[in-house]
Amino acid sequence: MIRIGIPRALLYYQYYPMWQVFFEELGAEVVVSPPTTQAILSEGSSRVVAETCLPAKVFLGHVLSLVDKCDYIFIPAIRSVKSRAYNCSKLLGLPDMTRAVIPESPPILDIDIDVNKGKHVLYRAIYKLGRRFTWNPFKVRRASIAAGQAHLDYRRLMCSHGLTPPQAIERISGRPEVKPGTHSDCPMPTRATIAIIGHPYLIYDEHINYRLIYRLKQAQNRVLTPEMLTAEEVESATAKLLGRAYWTYEEEVVGAGEHYLENGADGVIGIMTFGCGPDSLMMDIVQRRARTMSTPFMGLTLDEHTAEAGIVTRLEAFLDMIYRKKKRRVAVCV
């Protein structure tokens, strides 16, 4: 059986169930890299120029950890999944960059996804990918329909059941993914509602964000994340703030940010990484919006030098500020 490696990084959090179903329908076995560790991060960083962003380094680390465990590695090059949206260069060039810096990697399966070029080009790209496994176009078609369905189920699990991507993936694949207790809701009274906005590969990679969600929940706060919103909610909020969205994966920042600011989050935490192109513009827009609404906003910029103590200190200060603000508001009302 052919083994396909999928790195647990970047778009994994958005699309893994879809990819898994697609490849398994075509008779392949899917191998996922383990959760991020310091070793994975360091290995990845050692391969690229220093300026490359943290998520890309993490991604390459995951590829390295898969090197002798699979026959192919699947890395899509996604240009747009919506009409007239555009994507970050690093995601576009990901397959090529991986090939260049990890020469020992197994052959890379890449697929160009650009809906601007029309349905036909997209179908052909999917077919070309499927051809590696079967000559039968109907089989590829069946696999992609099943994959599409899996994606919808995955989205629904997250929206309506309020699961985080790792939890949803765990439920779908029946594999224990998350350490028990890390994401579990706390039953205590909530002191404040905090929205976290940012890409899923930052919010749910506990190694690079130093268990941010866990820390917030431990301090008895309710945590809101972009995946809890429906696509329509995010889209309408994005349209309100930006008009037409320019980026493919920035709705989870702008749309979610705007939605939570409007719907009464006590504070918003924006997570981004140093040197992120799209985020550098979009986070700024959300931050400006938060300022005009006088909602507390904290921008956390992560890189491989980020230290746990630094994050904890800033988080504590931010939470203290919110609690005090809430208390004052209550006092004024009385």
Place this chain on the structure above:
Amino acid sequence: MGNTYIPFKALFKRLNVDFVLPPVNNQRTLSLGVRYSPVGLCIPFKLTLGNLIEAAEMGADTLLMAGGYGICRLGNYAQTQEQILHDLGYKVEVVQVNVSEQKLSGLLKMIKRLSNNASWARIISAFRIGLTKLNALDRIERAVQKIRAVELVKGTANKLYAKAVKAIDEADDYSTLKKVQRDYINQLNQVPKNPQAQPLIVGITGEFYVLLEPFSNLDVESELGKLGVEVRRRLFVSEWTKFSLFLNSLGISETARIHKAALPYLKRDVGGDGWESVGEKVLHAKEYDGFIHLAPFTCMPEIVAQNIMSSTKENIPVLTILCDEQVTKTGMLTRLEAFVDLLERKRRAGNNNRH
């Protein structure tokens, strides 16, 4: 950016558009840009924001800024900059000059709007003089690049260049322009040269803005000239205009060859000039002695290019210089000198092997 203001100036003058020209990039422009930009943005954003602020200070109410879908972050800049200017209290409109789609027609339409509906004949004639100036400027610059490396008295070519730019700016009809161009090219050719010089040839590639705006790259080309290096650059605004406004629509593309060279290493467009950077290195690896790769700090496409460039089979020394507000002249000079030393030694070693 660079001398692109000259053709635009000619264009608007002919159309009687009331325009202000912000000062050429200087330390104040940069400081203004840096102060009001989000931190993670690149130097082209910061400098253009500085330009826009300075223009707004001078009373402009409509500002021109390049943009368009699918380039890199640039497509988003005009919108963000307008927001920043509004927050600063300037009541301005930032008009996006679309450089990625509907290029020629979009540009002409925009000019029509700005010129209060001047007749098409006048617009075309103004457009033509702008283009002629652009071409003249770039021809002279090409000559300057060659002379800088071999001139006996360093700085002669640069002085002539500055004079030529001024003369072109002042020229107002085609015959004067032609004469100015011929005169200065002749003068440049007569600059006393070092007869023994066999200058190293260094290709210079990278991101559009930092490549063409000497202020942002600390005038790297002149510095290389002082070190006796001949610079080869593909990107000129006139070339870009020629292809992207006219020839591309006829299916002629200057970059097809470069993209083809890059294919084994980079299969797809990653935005900006990333694809071209990789392609040029591969294409010219045998001809040139080395490459200087210029990129703004945090530039997304060039980071991808930089990662890929170091692994190509076609091997040639590449020095990547990241430009931002922190780069200093001394730091850059030291790196350039070391790089040129390395290239010289490599060339000498190559010659010895051949004997």
